[in-house]
Structure formats: structure tokens, C-alpha cells
Amino acid sequence: MIDFLLFAVFTGLLLHGIHRKAIARIQGRPGPPIWQEILHSLKFSFKETWIPATASEVLFVAVVLVALGIWSAALFILLLEGSILMLFGIYMLHKIVEHGLGLSSGSPYGKFGAIRSVISAASEIPLFATIGAIYFVTGSLQLSDIIAYQAANGPLLLLMPPVAAAMYIVILSKMHYSPFAIIEAKEIVSGNRTEHFGVWRAALDVAFSLKTFVLLYAFVLIFIGGIPFAAVLVLMLLLLLSLSFVCALCPMLSPYDTVTMQSLATALVAVYLVAVVVIA
Amino acid sequence: MGTGVTGAICIAAGASAALDMLPLWGAGLLIVVAFPFFVVLLGLWWNASEGEGDIPFIGY
Numbered sequence: 001m002i003d004f005l006l007f008a009v010f011t012g013l014l015l016h017g018i019h020r021k022a023i024a025r026i027q028g029r030p031g032p033p034i035w036q037e038i039l040h041s042l043k044f045s046f047k048e049t050w051i052p053a054t055a056s057e058v059l060f061v062a063v064v065l066v067a068l069g070i071w072s073a074a075l076f077i078l079l080l081e082g083s084i085l086m087l088f089g090i091y092m093l094h095k096i097v098e099h100g101l102g103l104s105s106g107s108p109y110g111k112f113g114a115i116r117s118v119i120s121a122a123s124e125i126p127l128f129a130t131i132g133a134i135y136f137v138t139g140s141l142q143l144s145d146i147i148a149y150q151a152a153n154g155p156l157l158l159l160m161p162p163v164a165a166a167m168y169i170v171i172l173s174k175m176h177y178s179p180f181a182i183i184e185a186k187e188i189v190s191g192n193r194t195e196h197f198g199v200w201r202a203a204l205d206v207a208f209s210l211k212t213f214v215l216l217y218a219f220v221l222i223f224i225g226g227i228p229f230a231a232v233l234v235l236m237l238l239l240l241l242s243l244s245f246v247c248a249l250c251p252m253l254s255p256y257d258t259v260t261m262q263s264l265a266t267a268l269v270a271v272y273l274v275a276v277v278v279i280a
Numbered sequence: 281m282g283t284g285v286t287g288a289i290c291i292a293a294g295a296s297a298a299l300d301m302l303p304l305w306g307a308g309l310l311i312v313v314a315f316p317f318f319v320v321l322l323g324l325w326w327n328a329s330e331g332e333g334d335i336p337f338i339g340y
Contacts, residue, residue, distance in 0.1 A: 001307050002294035005315065045323040061320070068316035076308035199323030206319055 001076065005210075008075050011233075012209025013037045015216070015240050016176065022244035023177055041205040049198030054106025063100035064200050067207035070094060074214045078221060081144035087218060088131055094211065095121055098183060101204075102192030113191030116183045119255045120173065126166040126262055129269040133163040134222065136273060143221060150225030157223040162272040164223045166265045168243075171215045173262065175243050179250040180258045216240060283325050286318035 017034040024031025051057050074090045077083070095117065102114025135141050137160060138149040150156055157164045173180035184191035196204055216236040220227075224235060253261065290311050297307035 001297050001304070002290045002311055002315075005290075005311060046327055049324065049327050064320060065316040068319055069312050072315050073308070073312045076305075076312065080304055080308070199320060199327050202323050203316075203319050 001079070004079060005072060005075060008213045009206050009209055010038065012211075012213035013041060013205065015212055015236070016205075016209060018237070019176065019240055019244050019247070022241055023248040026245060026248035037205065037209070041202045041209075043202075044197070044205065045199055045202035047198040049200065052105055052107070052195050055195065056104045056106070059100055059104035060196075061200070063097050063104060064196065064203045064207070066093070066100070067097045067204060068210075070097070071207050071210035071214055075210060075217075078143065078214060078217055081142070081147065081221075083141050084131060084134070084143055084146070084218070084222065085141045087214075088127060091124065091127060095124070097207075098192055101196060102183075105195035107195045109189045109194040110192050113183045113194070116255055117192060119259060120180065120183055126265040126269065127170045129266045129273075130163050130167045130170065133160060133166075133269055133273055136276075146222060147226040155224045160272070160276075162268055164219075166269045167219055167223070169262060169265045171219060171239075172243055172246060173258070174211065174215060175247055177247045178243075179247070179253045180262070181252065182255045182258055212240075283318060283321040286314040286321060289314040290318055 014034060014037070016037040017032065020036065021031045021034050051060050070090045070093045074087055077086050077090075098117035098120075099114050102110040102112070102117065104110075131141065134146065134156070137156070138146050140146065140149070146156070153159065169180075172178050175181065176184070182191075184193060193201065193204060213236075216239055217232065219239060220232050220235045224232075227235075293302065293307040293310035293314070296302035297304050302310075
């Protein structure tokens with residue numbers, strides 16, 4: 001299990017590097033090498049580290065540990081084919097991490113990031129609609145049941161594409177350089193992560209690499225089903241590259257436009273579900 | 281010290297699960313608790329040094 005966790009960390013960091021490289025090439029820049037994020041994390045871990053004088057010390061460190069813990073737990077939920085409702089719960093806890101990161105530092109940039117993370121909570125609405133729709137169609141929230149359902153009836157990606165699109169927007173909202181990434185926009189420096197540097201930033205990079213790995217892995221398992229792991233990795237890479245295209249070509253939305261877009265995605269899923277019920 | 285202990289817990293939990301000496305959820309729980317401390321303590325062990333806490337920019 002620990003070997004799979006370490007594999008997920010390095011693959012997640014590599015996926016972040018590929019994401020940056022793809023965005024750069026789409027925008028006509030050479031971009032960093034794809035292993036840049038691995039080197040970044042190592043570099044941060046070697047740097048001088050302290051807790052800012054204005055910070056709430058316990059919360060400043062605790063949110064880093066919580067970030068690592070929740071995404072490790074999320075990975076094991078996928079590995080053990082547990083309930084996607086627990087994944088949803090972890091996604092909620094991640095929101096607390098986002099708030100805590102920004103509010104613990106005492107920096108105004110961090111606080112702006114934390115306030116924006118409240119606004120970006122709208123990203124949970126499409127996720128909630130997605131989970132509801134999956135339960136409505138498959139009759140279970142257990143990942144093993146969802147995979148078995150797809151083995152019998154075909155991938156949910158083909159059976160309910162609007163729901164997959166809503167989940168895609170959820171993942172997009174959590175990617176670096178996303179049009180929805182308002183909590184770490186350049187006008188507020190690094191947003192809620194501004195004062196977390198050195199070892200704290202390295203640990204956050206590890207946690208967020210796990211987050212990216214988990215979200216992509218979850219999408220493939222939930223909407224494609226049980227396929228060989230090598231094929232899962234290939235699909236995760238293709239999914240990531242499609243996200244990179246969106247991130248490279250779409251400007252960052254204003255905070256309230258992100259809420260509008262995500263609410264529209266939820267409405268689309270709701271209309272789709274009503275249509276399915278009426279037709280059935 | 282802490283780095284070694286938390287690292288050992290992670291490895292022991294993984295090995296125990298592989299040898300069927302511990303249920304998978306139990307090993308997962310141990311790793312979820314120990315792994316965050318391992319990552320942070322490893323960084324704090326090998327980082328450049330510990331400086332004085334600075335006051336970040338808090339506005340004009």
C-alpha cells in the first residue's frame with residue numbers, strides 16, 4: 001500500500017509537470033521539463049523554513065498534515081473500491097484545508113485566497129449532482145458496485161455523458177492554471193498558499209499531487225470502469241491533456257462567473273436527470 | 281527520530297497488509313496517520329535551517 005502511495009505521489013507530480021509543459025506548448029512557449037514539479041518539491045523541502053510571526057502556528061502546520069492525510073485516505077478508498085460518498089466527504093475536508101491555509105498565515109493575500117475558496121465552494125454543487133445521478137442510475141455509491149454495473153451495461157461515460165461533463169468541470173476547477181482557480185490567481189500572489197513556503201510548500205505539493213492523481217483516477221474508475229491499470233494510466237494522461245488544453249486556452253474567470261458556470265453545469269445535470277426519469 | 285518512527289510505521293503497515301497480517305483498511309488507517317508526519321518531519325530534518333519567524337507583508 002505504501003508503495004502505491006509513493007507511486008501516486010511521483011505520478012501526480014509528473015502529471016503536474018506534464019500539465020505545465022502541455023499548457024506552455026499550446027501557448028507557444030517551450031515550458032519547463034515534465035519532471036520540473038518533482039524537482040520543485042525537492043527544492044522546497046531543502047529550503048530554510050519557519051512559521052511567519054503573524055501565523056496561527058497550530059493551524060498553519062495542521063492544515064498541511066490534514067491535506068496529506070485526506071488525499072492519502074482518498075487514494076486508499078479508490079484502491080479498496082470503497083464508497084464515493086466518502087470521496088465526496090474528503091472533497092469537503094479539502095475545502096477546510098483551503099480555508100485553513102489562507103486564514104492561518106495572517107497574510108492578506110492568504111486571506112483573500114481563503115475568502116475566494118468560500119466562493120469556489122460552488123464547485124461542490126456539480127459534484128453533488130454527479131453523485132446523485134450515479135446513485136440514481138446504478139443504485140449504489142460503492143465503487144465496486146459501480147464498476148460491476150459498467151461491466152454489465154457499458155461505461156457510464158457513454159450512458160450519462162452530461163454527468164461525466166459535470167464531474168469533468170469539478171476536476172477542472174481543482175487544476176492549477178484552471179479558469180476556475182480563483183483561489184491562487186496571480187493578482188493575489190499565490191493566494192491561500194502564499195505564506196506556506198519551504199517544507200510546508202513541499203508537503204502541500206505532495207498532497208496536491210495526490211489530489212490530482214485521485215481525481216483523475218476516480219473519473220476513470222467511475223465513468224469507464226474496471227480496465228487494466230496501464231490503460232487507466234493512459235486514460236488519466238489523456239484526460240489531463242484535455243484539461244491542459246482548456247486551461248491553456250481559457251482565461252481565468254472572475255469569482256462570480258465561476259459560480260455561474262458551475263451552477264449551470266449543475267442545472268444541466270438536473271435537467272438531464274428529469275429527462276431520463278420522464279423517458280423511463 | 282520522528283522521521284524514522286513514522287517511516288517505519290508506514291513500511292510495517294504496508295508489509296503487514298501484503299503478508300495478510302493486517303486487514304487492508306487497518307494498514308491504510310495507519311499509513312494515513314503516519315505518512316503526513318513522515319513527509320513533514322523528513323523535510324524538517326533535511327531542510328537548510330530553521331530561521332526566525334518573519335512578518336509577512338500585511339498591507340500599506
